[in-house]
Each structure stands twice: as structure tokens, then as C-alpha cells.
Amino acid sequence: MVKDMENKTKNIMIVGVGGQGTLLTSRILGGITVAAGYDVKLSEVHGMAQRGGSVVTFVRYGEKVAEPIVEEGQADVLIAFETLEALRYAHFLKKDGAIVVNEHRIDPITVVTGAAQYPENIIENLEKEYNVYKVNAMEEALKLGNSRVFNIIVLGVAAKHMDFSKEAWLEVIEKTVPPKTVEINKKAFLLGFEG
Amino acid sequence: MSEIKIMLGNEAIARGAYEAGVKVSAAYPGTPSTEISENIVNYPEIYAEWSPNEKVAMEVAIGASISGVRAMASMKHVGVNVASDPLYTVSYIGVNGGLVLVAADDPGLYSSQNEQDTRCVARAALVPVLEPSDSQEAKDFMKYAFELSEKYDTPVILRTTTRLSHSQGPVTLEERAEIEDKVYERNVAKNVMMPGNAKLRHVHVEKRMKDMAADGYSMPINKVEINDTKIGFITSGIAYQYVKEACPNASVLKLGMVHPLPRKLIEEFAAKVETLYIFEELEPVFEEQIKSWGIQCIGKEIFTLQGEYSANMLRKAVLKEDVDLKAPAQVPARPPILCPGCPHRSVYSVLNKLKIHAAGDIGCYTLGAVAPLSVVDTTICMGASISSLHGMEKAKGKDYIKNWVAVIGDSTFMHTGINSLMNMVYNQGTGTVMILDNSTTGMTGHQDHAATGKTLMGEEVPAINIFHLCKALGIKNVVEVSAFDTAELEKVIKEEVAKDEVSVIITKAPCVLLKGNKFTTKCVPVPEKCKKCGMCLRPGCPALTKNEDGTISIDQTMCNGCGLCKGICKFDAIETVEA
Numbered sequence: 001m002v003k004d005m006e007n008k009t010k011n012i013m014i015v016g017v018g019g020q021g022t023l024l025t026s027r028i029l030g031g032i033t034v035a036a037g038y039d040v041k042l043s044e045v046h047g048m049a050q051r052g053g054s055v056v057t058f059v060r061y062g063e064k065v066a067e068p069i070v071e072e073g074q075a076d077v078l079i080a081f082e083t084l085e086a087l088r089y090a091h092f093l094k095k096d097g098a099i100v101v102n103e104h105r106i107d108p109i110t111v112v113t114g115a116a117q118y119p120e121n122i123i124e125n126l127e128k129e130y131n132v133y134k135v136n137a138m139e140e141a142l143k144l145g146n147s148r149v150f151n152i153i154v155l156g157v158a159a160k161h162m163d164f165s166k167e168a169w170l171e172v173i174e175k176t177v178p179p180k181t182v183e184i185n186k187k188a189f190l191l192g193f194e195g
Numbered sequence: 196m197s198e199i200k201i202m203l204g205n206e207a208i209a210r211g212a213y214e215a216g217v218k219v220s221a222a223y224p225g226t227p228s229t230e231i232s233e234n235i236v237n238y239p240e241i242y243a244e245w246s247p248n249e250k251v252a253m254e255v256a257i258g259a260s261i262s263g264v265r266a267m268a269s270m271k272h273v274g275v276n277v278a279s280d281p282l283y284t285v286s287y288i289g290v291n292g293g294l295v296l297v298a299a300d301d302p303g304l305y306s307s308q309n310e311q312d313t314r315c316v317a318r319a320a321l322v323p324v325l326e327p328s329d330s331q332e333a334k335d336f337m338k339y340a341f342e343l344s345e346k347y348d349t350p351v352i353l354r355t356t357t358r359l360s361h362s363q364g365p366v367t368l369e370e371r372a373e374i375e376d377k378v379y380e381r382n383v384a385k386n387v388m389m390p391g392n393a394k395l396r397h398v399h400v401e402k403r404m405k406d407m408a409a410d411g412y413s414m415p416i417n418k419v420e421i422n423d424t425k426i427g428f429i430t431s432g433i434a435y436q437y438v439k440e441a442c443p444n445a446s447v448l449k450l451g452m453v454h455p456l457p458r459k460l461i462e463e464f465a466a467k468v469e470t471l472y473i474f475e476e477l478e479p480v481f482e483e484q485i486k487s488w489g490i491q492c493i494g495k496e497i498f499t500l501q502g503e504y505s506a507n508m509l510r511k512a513v514l515k516e517d518v519d520l521k522a523p524a525q526v527p528a529r530p531p532i533l534c535p536g537c538p539h540r541s542v543y544s545v546l547n548k549l550k551i552h553a554a555g556d557i558g559c560y561t562l563g564a565v566a567p568l569s570v571v572d573t574t575i576c577m578g579a580s581i582s583s584l585h586g587m588e589k590a591k592g593k594d595y596i597k598n599w600v601a602v603i604g605d606s607t608f609m610h611t612g613i614n615s616l617m618n619m620v621y622n623q624g625t626g627t628v629m630i631l632d633n634s635t636t637g638m639t640g641h642q643d644h645a646a647t648g649k650t651l652m653g654e655e656v657p658a659i660n661i662f663h664l665c666k667a668l669g670i671k672n673v674v675e676v677s678a679f680d681t682a683e684l685e686k687v688i689k690e691e692v693a694k695d696e697v698s699v700i701i702t703k704a705p706c707v708l709l710k711g712n713k714f715t716t717k718c719v720p721v722p723e724k725c726k727k728c729g730m731c732l733r734p735g736c737p738a739l740t741k742n743e744d745g746t747i748s749i750d751q752t753m754c755n756g757c758g759l760c761k762g763i764c765k766f767d768a769i770e771t772v773e774a
Contacts, residue, residue: 018531030363034201041329042363044203045305046226046640051559052737053531066439068329068362071507072520084526091521106750107740108529112732113567116527138752147752 009062016081021151031172033061041068149188156192207330209234211337216374219259221252224639225271226306227360228299249274260294263377269297287396289348293341312477330364408455416451427468441509536755538678538704556580558604578611606636678704716756724768
């Protein structure tokens, strides 16, 4: 998906529910693009929206990047940590764009209170229009003994389709995550990357 | 060799302060400005503090400047309102050491109660404003702001927006400038703003703004890019990036100093292009001035006054491109909510049960306004819960507020809530004030304040005791209750609202996300005992979901074991287990 670089700016979105670790993931992505010598811009969400709301982070890299956001119809890759969020932002993708989606459901409060219904068959419907790569990262993370690293497993799956070497990824993970969690995050990444 | 580092806009602002030789920084946390101070503490050369509010922070910075060092204050846009009293007058006084106010606007209201434009405040206060467009400029402009401040004897505002503050980009690091302290000399005519002195300083201020507008012609931060002259843009800040994205071949006048405007530069640019667009987020600050000079241009006729701008907006409105966008899928909204295990949910579940209205305030607990908790009726600004409740009572009488309370967080109470409480005591109110004390400034990501016992620079200090503080105001009824003891809370609330005196109920429980405050248990459902009544779902904990058969599931990765749902269940169908 983002393997043939040409001179064009590549647009990646990471979406999920506030608290799922979109910031850490985007910082790893930003780090690896800088290490590879690209100009890069990232845009994040802080503050109120982080409290369990829908959150989106943009990563853009290329020879020269102007705006820090990815606009509708322009994303090359959508990395979704929660299934409904993949659907919410799918229209940001280019026609041949790809979705890496974590098969994990978190009901929004509107569903919990019965005001709305969680859509059915989201992944099947997305597959009709986009290249979808799915992973049950929560299950995999629990096997590793730490549910919190699921986001790095999802990143590992996405990384399979990018142009950076395994060593480069592991190096940037080591630099970015808290020192105590380096080993478990590397394991999580490899589980996605090599699985 | 200079190092290049990828930095958040706010991180770059902090770096700029460091490189500019800043010695004192004061701030109150507020999205999107908070990370400026959080990064400044990484530079031990700078004294940095969380002040109780923005007015105090501004005054701390002013004092430091008067004493002769470079100083700064940082805050969100609405914080500038709180700081506007000292700001308007330090505009007259000017500076000794350079003085910069970093103001962070929030177009699109990601985490704010309004969408005001700091440039409007700056115009009224007669203070120049610089606006960077990426992280590199955020650092560079910060340094330039101090130069201008000292050259023109003026405080300078560095304006940022959420998109800039919270975007990352590469920044070239440089060394810190060792700035020698300016000599302090007593100067009553400049530093004591009584009418006779201020009258003369006003003359200086008007001349300064005129000089800066004229000098703006050759300031390196105002950049003219002449390309295709069919279309020209005057723009600044993050909006400049959207222009470069959508119309890379257009001519652009990029303003780095957005107040006062360099009229001559604008007139020359306007004469060179066929159609001139003014592309500025929020208020038509450039546009109105430029049109008043008789220059034809297009601005808010086609660009909105609300929210953030984008490149697609230009493609549609200026290039008339047929931007073929897919409609977004119709999906349930996912608004922000209180976290699983949040003590506010527990307090609100009791208020909801008692059908009590709350005059609300600014913080995570504002989220108590929405279903299913639906407790908070009003949210205005920092500290307004207590004073607006008092206003209701004075309008309608004390019986009117027997089913009302004010709710305010500990940090917000220390910010300005304390003033409102003084007023309630002084003017014989009878309101009940609930201070939701979670031992931190929660919404902005856990900053310390005067009642937590720790400073921004990590020093342990005596914590101001909120209970004793309220007692010291002469309030007889001050009660502390655990936020999770719902039975006791219910009893206390009923008793206190019934009294014809001011009451303060301090509900205590640390923010569930605060480091070192993890619950040691988890809640698990016992389906065979479940009567499917749905009572446990009422407080709207995101860890709980209803199964198809009417029983419930509790997401074990989300549950923090606070036990609120367990306490609500009358059938023992939820139990707690060791985590």
C-alpha cells in the first residue's frame, strides 16, 4: 500500500477510542519516517476528546509536507484500533486505500444507553470497497500477558505493508516507548509484523 | 552540528523559550497550551510554575520582566480573558526583560467552551501578535518575539492554535542564548500606572504600534511569495499550510506578525495579484482592516467564521474543483465520557438519583451534562458554578435552590472558585457547593496545583488544605466524604441542601488515571443472579454492556473495579474479585 513511494506525500491515519494509545503509535510512525530521512508532520488530539471519545491522529510524510492533517479522500492507510471507528473514518481513504482494523468492539455511550445501535457486519461491508487487513489484537495481546500492547500488534500488521525494515522499526520502538516496556512492545510488534 | 528533532508545536515553543534565554515561566494548564509548561520543566535553566490561574501567571511573568529577565506566561485563549486585566495595563508599562504571552486558540473547539480569536483581544489591548505556521517557526518566532519585545518596549503575544500546538514536525535545535539581566531602575513614570503616568504611556503605546506596523514591511517573518499572480492569498499560521497544499502555484503574503498589520506590504502585494483572497481562521481580523483601506479582496463571503480550515475548502471555494468526496457512513456518535472508575460518575449517580440540578464548571466533570447522568445544567467558565448558583438564589430565593448544588473540581476551585465561595459567604447565600476533589487537574492530563502538595518542577510542598480553607472563610458546614461511598454521600447531600446556610461537601477520591492510584479489584457479573433490570447500566460506565439475553458483560480490560455497579445491584449479581 505505501511501498512505492514516488515523490508524493503519504497519508496515514490512526483512529480509535480515547485512551487506546493512538498517540504512542503515531509517535513511533513519525519516528520511523524521520529516521528514513523524510519530512514528516503529525497531528494529534489532546484534552477532552481523549476521554473515551472518538480520536484521530494523522501522519504525513514525503519530500516536503505542508499541512499536518489528512483530508477526506486522501488517506493511503487507515489504522483502526476499534471496528466502529474504522467505519467512521473510512471515507477519508483513497479509492485504493487500505484499512488495518483491530477486531475489537467498544460500545459508545450512545449504544450503551440504547439511543443508537452498534452497526452489524462492519468488516464485511468495508471489505467490499477497500483492502482490509484484520487482526484480533486484543486476544493476541492477552496471550502476551499485557492487553495494553494491542496497539503495537496492530501497528506491526500495518508495518508489513510499508517500506521500512524490521530493524528500523525495532530501533524506533526502543527509542519511543517507556524504557520498562521496550521488550513487551518489541514482542508485540513482531507478533503483528511476522504473524 | 545542529540536531534536528521532531517536536510538537508546544514542545517547540518551550524550546524557543529556552533558546531565547527565558528565566521565568508561569502558566495555568489548559488545552491546547498545557504541554508548553510540561516541556519547559525539561530545561533546568528556567524557573517554571503552575500558578493558580492565568491572571496570577501573567503577573508573575510581568514581575520577572520588570526585574530584568526574559519571562513568559502561557495559557489557552479563554485563560487570556482571566489574564486580560494585567495584560491591558502591561501593554502601557512595557518591559524591562522581554515578555511574551503564549495564547493558544482552539478553532473547532476540541476542548473549549468558546471559539474566540486572541487577535481581537490583542487589538483591544494594543499588543503585537506573532503567529507561526509549523513547529520550526514556533521555536523561531518565540525567539523573535523576545527581540521585538525588548526593541519596542512591549509585551508580545505568540498566538498558536490547537492544530499547530498539537502537530509535530522537524525542528533544528540551537544553543541557548545567554542573555544578561537588564538593570532594574526605579521608574515610576513607566511602572506605576496611575492616571497621570498612564496618559503619557498611552501616547508611547500608540506610537509603538504605528512604528511596528511600518517596520513590518521589512520584518523577515512577513514573507512574500510571488508565483502565478492570477490568485493571491494573504494568510498566516496553520492556514498558510492549507494554501500551500491546495494552491502551491498561487502568490502568497504570509504574515508572521498578524498585529499590527504591515499596511504598505499588503498594499504592494494586493496591487500585484488579480484576485486577492484573505484566508484566516475565525474572525475577519485581516479582512476588515484591509477592506477599510479600500483594497478589494474576498474573505468571509466564501470562508466560514467557524471551525478549522482545510485544503479541500480552498479546492472547492477558490479552485472550483469538483472534489468528489464520499459521504461519511452513518454511525453512532462517540462523544467523550467519564472513564471507567471515575469518581465523578459515582457522585453524579447520587445527584441523578436525588434529581438534583448542578451548576457546573470547567473540567472532566462537565461531562456530567450528558445522558445518562444528565446532572449538570450549566457550564460557563472557570469558577462560575458557585457564583451562578448564588445568582439564582438571589433572583428566586433560597427555596429555589433546594434542589440545586454547584459542582467544581479541586483545581478549578483553587483557580477562581474560591472567590465565588467568598462571595457566597459574604452576601449571605445558602447554596451547597460540592468540590469534586480528585487530587489533580484531570482534564488537561494531571497537573499539580496548590492543593496537591507538588509543584510543576516536582518539588514537594505543603498542600493547601481545601477543608481548612473553607473553614477559614467561616463556613460552618464543611463535610468530607469518599466519592465512592454513595450511601453516605446521599445522606450528606440531603442534609446539606436542606440547610439555610452555605455548605461545602468535598468528595474525595483520586482521578482513576492518576499514577499510583490503581484499584486492586475488578467487577465481574454473576449471570445466574441477574434479574436483567438494567439498573447497573444507568451510570453509563463504558465497561458495562448489555448482552442480548438482558444480562450484562463487564469488559475486564476497561474495568477499574470501583464497585459503583456492584453497589447499585440489589441482587448481588455483580461481585468484585482480586485483579
